[in-house]
Amino acid sequence: MNLHDWIDELSDVLDVDTELDEALILDLARAAAHNVARPAAPITTFLLGFAAGSQDADPDAVEALAAKAQALADGWDRPANAPDPDDINDPVPDDSVVDHTGDVFDDESAADDGDAGDDRED
Known part of the structure; x- marks a missing residue:
């Protein structure tokens, strides 16, 4: 019905x-x-x-x-x-991520790829 x-x-x-x-x-x-x-x-x-x-x-x-x-x-x-x-326009959240070196990535996947951008030797 x-x-x-x-x-x-x-x-x-x-x-x-x-x-x-x-x-x-x-x-x-x-x-x-x-x-x-x-x-x-x-x-x-x-x-x-x-x-x-x-x-x-x-x-x-x-x-x-x-x-x-x-x-x-x-x-x-x-x-x-x-x-x-x-x-009302709600603010768009910032999805960028700052890794331990201070580099800023556009999303979390870029920050999680290991030593990307970190060529320092310990």
Whole structure:
């Protein structure tokens, strides 16, 4: 059974006849789960459905309600001027290795090849 079958069967069981934009609902649930807390996902989508039902909302009105909820979730628990965490460039770690002679290699394999670059006699 796939998601579309589940939605059809659940709609029949709940006696619901409505258009459903799965992507809209899933995007909202994802935003709530990631930006608020995991349990916020089902609560948020339930409340969206409740609001849409109580307002007898058409698909455009549901989309507008979802946009409001999405904006709230996207900005949750961050200062107004904080950058979007998805837009932050994390520093790239330095993978170079310095061997016992002080030589710098680009990766660990070059430093592990025995006496490479060490022609000193002990």
